[in-house]
Amino acid sequence: MELSYRPRRLRRTPALRALVREHHVRPTDFIYPLFVHEGATNEPIGAMPGASRWSLEGLVEEVGRAWDLGIRAVVLFPKVADGLKTEDGAECFNEGGLIPRAIRRLKDTHPGMTIMTDVALDPYSCDGHDGIVSAEGVVLNDETVAILCRQAVAQAQAGADLIGPSDMMDGRVGAIREALDAENFEHVGIISYTAKYASAYYGPFREALDSAPRAAAGKPIPKDKSTYQMDAGNGREAITEAQLDEAEGADILMVKPGLAYLDIIYRLRGESNLPIAAYNVSGEYAMVKAASERGWIDERAVVLETLLSFKRAGADLILTYHACDAAQWLRQG
Numbered sequence: 480m481e482l483s484y485r486p487r488r489l490r491r492t493p494a495l496r497a498l499v500r501e502h503h504v505r506p507t508d509f510i511y512p513l514f515v516h517e518g519a520t521n522e523p524i525g526a527m528p529g530a531s532r533w534s535l536e537g538l539v540e541e542v543g544r545a546w547d548l549g550i551r552a553v554v555l556f557p558k559v560a561d562g563l564k565t566e567d568g569a570e571c572f573n574e575g576g577l578i579p580r581a582i583r584r585l586k587d588t589h590p591g592m593t594i595m596t597d598v599a600l601d602p603y604s605c606d607g608h609d610g611i612v613s614a615e616g617v618v619l620n621d622e623t624v625a626i627l628c629r630q631a632v633a634q635a636q637a638g639a640d641l642i643g644p645s646d647m648m649d650g651r652v653g654a655i656r657e658a659l660d661a662e663n664f665e666h667v668g669i670i671s672y673t674a675k676y677a678s679a680y681y682g683p684f685r686e687a688l689d690s691a692p693r694a695a696a697g698k699p700i701p702k703d704k705s706t707y708q709m710d711a712g713n714g715r716e717a718i719t720e721a722q723l724d725e726a727e728g729a730d731i732l733m734v735k736p737g738l739a740y741l742d743i744i745y746r747l748r749g750e751s752n753l754p755i756a757a758y759n760v761s762g763e764y765a766m767v768k769a770a771s772e773r774g775w776i777d778e779r780a781v782v783l784e785t786l787l788s789f790k791r792a793g794a795d796l797i798l799t800y801h802a803c804d805a806a807q808w809l810r811q812g
């Protein structure tokens with residue numbers, strides 16, 4: 480054949496492929512999500528093989544391991560004791576609570592590690608919702624935002640670098656920005672869960688924290704989060720959310736889940752100049768783990784290909800439970 484252009488020429492050797500590769504994944508792209516509890520031992524999480532609820536000591540060790548692998552950011556999630564859960568989730572702004580203590584500890588032991596926190600009521604709510612549920616079963620917006628602001632300030636006080644509102648209440652980014660600034664935390668950033676969908680992919684996470692919506696005596700509890708998290712059928716609405724978050728002062732925009740919403744990452748990349756984060760969520764992790772345990776897929780190849788897909792779609796950073804494994808594989812080349 481007389482072909483003027485043969486794309487296979489640049490695929491011929493590993494060195495040529497590396498030379499023209501457009502996108503790369505590096506350990507510094509990762510934010511490593513970690514679960515922490517009050518227990519003295521680390522508890523494996525059933526639906527997330529390889530992940531644990533860490534004791535404070537275990538957390539320090541695991542963060543040290545991540546640091547040694549080149550990871551420079553973690554996000555912390557608390558498994559809160561049932562006895563501390565209330566309708567208004569007030570434990571979330573307790574300065575002596577689990578998360579503030581974990582942050583202080585990590586800032587002592589690993590001062591260079593970026594610490595991100597999650598802002599939402601679900602781990603602290605006896606109803607298992609991200610906001611306060613009224614007697615009529617409505618998740619209240621403005622009342623919730625007032626509490627989230629206190630939660631964000633408590634986290635900043637403990638030393639958090641990036642505050643991550645995952646609650647999807649309207650107006651929370653602006654309110655949190657104002658609350659942080661009022662307490663002289665203007666250097667603390669906001670990584671907003673901008674386009675967070677009401678997704679079935681969060682199942683294993685809710686098992687890890689025992690934080691799923693649960694029935695309560697005397698009031699109707701919504702079974703899912705669809706009155707505040709986004710509808711899977713919507714794309715344009717993600718752009719609206721991005722515009723609002725940007726106007727309210729968000730520093731980084733996030734899309735969650737990542738894999739089923741790569742189109743949303745791509746669209747936000749075109750709409751905003753802010754960094755974009757992809758959350759490779761618990762259900763995505765569990766599927767890969769389950770299939771690779773059965774020998775049905777090659778875990779290493781699938782994980783690295785998936786992480787690259789987030790970068791190609793336009794994400795700058797990736798929250799992923801695969802962070803340590805991936806960092807190790809990348810190092811091996």
Ligand code: PBG
Nearest residue numbers: 599601645680681684760761762
């Ligand atoms: C809490 C929160 C959730 C996740 C992150 N923060 C669960 C939810 O909204 O129900 C999910 C993370 C994952 O599945 O990996 N608001």
